[in-house]
Amino acid sequence: MTLHVAGLDAARLAQAYGTPLYITDARRLVENVRRFHAAFQRHWAGPVRVLPAVKAGTAIALLAHLRTVAEGCDLFSEGEYEAALRAGFAPGAVSLNGNGKLADPGFIERLVRDGARITVDDIGELDAIEAAAARAGVTASLRxxxxxxxxxxxxxxxxLTECLPVFIASQAYKAGMPTADLLRAGRRILASAHMELTGLHAHFGRHRATVAYWRAAGRATACEIIRCLDAWGGWVPREIDIGGGFAGPGDSVGRQAPRSFAIEALALQALRLLPRQGRERVTAALLRMARRHVPAAQPPAAPPTFDAYAAAMTGELARGIGNRLDLRRTVLEVEPGRAIFTDAGCHLARVLGVKRQERPLPWTWVITDTSTAFLPDANTEKCRFTVRTDPARPATGTEVVDMTGLTCDADRIVGDVRVPAGMAPGDLVVFENTGAYNEQAATNFNSLPRPASILVDDGGPRLIRRRETVADVLARDVASDGASDGASDAASDGAGDGASDGADAGAARG
Incomplete structure (x- = not known):
């Protein structure tokens, strides 16, 4: 038995494409969209559209696969809009969200001219939208x-970056229009000859994975919709968009951080009363005790099913709206990100070395050729990715290690994970459930080139993003004082590195 990812031999993938490597299983992604749509359609009287959140995975080849099962997509920027168009999505099928539209009047002109659906986030957007529509002689479609x-x-x-209760954290989030602005904006659009109000939108984010949280979200959404209907007498929305924020299979948000901060803080304060040698002995004993209880394999979290989410959210939404709308004629739109991308992606890395220490505190680090710079959700969302190693590798027992990266940062990708004892340079490691946001938010920290990305479908693996070179990393630098930045020379020297990725892709299909 060897290490496999997306049904393929990991060693052959590493040989063909190098490491570190982003891997997306297109079959799992498409299946997740289908399951998500089926769940919400079971619980909603009218039509349902699933609009995958492009920010969770922006590769054009990946979006082209999504287009086969999704009628539209959720976008935020001009770059995401361009990627969606290149993947074949129609402008009228997208939901262009966010307040970034205000940064570029030219982008608003393009959206209006193309007939894209614009989700207005700020009342200040209306001047530019109405003026653009008047110049183009069209009616802008708005939510x-x-x-x-x-x-x-x-x-x-x-x-956990907020460290706040849901009530405050949800209010601190900048997106959306305060109620007073919302009601004024609706009245203005309904009175305009150049703007049409087609629906309402809300997005709560993944504050909690519980069904109770989504019941509350459904009630809150219904309440705000009723407030709008009362203020805009006679107006009927064609669509209600409830956004995303749903947890999906493999979700690990927040699991990297300890849940017992207060108790640990008190224990650390008590340790300060001991002399240094005593502190070290007690701390080392506590670490060893804790590590003895680390499971051999920590399964990912098991959030509610798509069906449970759909029943909770739409049930409360429908009850709250009551007979004010004919929901059989109202399209429900949902914008999942993590829910459909997370378990469709994994990250393949190679061990560079293993470092062990006994004093003053026992610690073992497995250093890999990847990084939290390439898996940023390990830090920003405290995700605890599932780690898999080669099951065929001989091992005498197990040990608890920190799985780390190669940057100058602490670079703790997954801490206190149990792995086969005696891991060595060259061993392969798979970080599972990394498919949402990690590749999109990866950085060039330490001037590291970002990894390649492949897509696996029924035809096998194929390269969809080449590996960056050092020349790519430095390409935006502008030379000063007459010195050459060397970008042109470096680009030609390094061109083969990215282009050669995947030359042996056929071998990886075993």
């Missing part, structure tokens, strides 16, 4: 993004 009040929810948000 308004609401800020529904989730109520008095003081449970902790899973977004």
């Amino acid at each position: 308004l993004r609401m800020r529904p009040d989730l109520g008095d929810d003081w449970t902790a948000s899973d977004f």
Whole structure:
């Protein structure tokens, strides 16, 4: 038995494409979209559209696969819009969200001219949109993004960067229009000859994975919709978009961080009362004790099913709207990101070395050729990715290690993970459930070239993004004082590195 990813031999993939390597299973991605659509359609009286969040995975080849099962997509920027068009999505099928539209009036002109659906995030966007529509002699198709009040929810948000309860964290998020602006914006659009209000939009984000959280979201959305219907007498939305934020299979947001911060802080304060040697002995003993209880394999979290989410959200939404709308004629749109991308992607890396220490504290680091710079959700969302190693490798027992990267940062990708004892340079490691956001948010920290990306479908693996070169990393630098930046020479020297990735792809199909 050897290490496999997406049904393929990991060693052959590493030989063909190099490491580190992003891998997306197109079959899993497409299946997730189908399951998501089926779940929401079961619980909604009218039509349902699934609009995958492009920000979770922007490769054009990947979007082209999504287009076979999704009627549209959720976008945020001109770059994402261009990628969606190149993948074959129609402008009228997208949802262009976010307040970034204000940064470039030319982009608004393009959206209006193309007939794209614009989700208005800020009342200040309306001047530019109306003027662009008047100049083009068209009617701009608009939806308004609401800020529904989730109520008095003081449970902790899973977004640990906020360290806030859901109520405050959801209010701190900038997106959407405050209710007063929302009602004014609706009245203005309905009075305009150049703008049409087609629907309402809300997005709560992944504060909690629980069904109770999504019931509250459904109630809050319905309440805000009723408020709009009361203010804009006679207006009927053609579509209601409830955004994304749903957890999916393999979700690991927040699992990297300890849940016992307060208790640990008190214990650390108590240790300060001991002399240094005593502190070290007690701490080392506690570490060894804790590591004895690390499981051989930590399964990913098991969030509610797509069906459970759909029943909770749409049930409360429909109850709250009541007979104010004929939901059989109202399109429900959903914009999943993590829910469909997470378990469709993994990351293949190679061990560079293993470092062990006994004093003053026992620690073992497995250093890989990847990094949290390439898997940023390990830091930003405290994701605890599932780690797999080669099952065929001889091992005498197991040990608990920190799986780390190659940058000058702490670069702790997954801490306290149990792996076969005696891992060595050259061993392959798979980080699972990395398919959402990691490649899109990867950086060039330490001037490292970003990894290649492949897509696996029924035809086998194929390169969809080449590996960057050092020349790519330095290409934007502008030379000063007459010195050559060397970009042209370096680009020609390194051109073969990216182009050769995948030359032996056929061998990886075993």
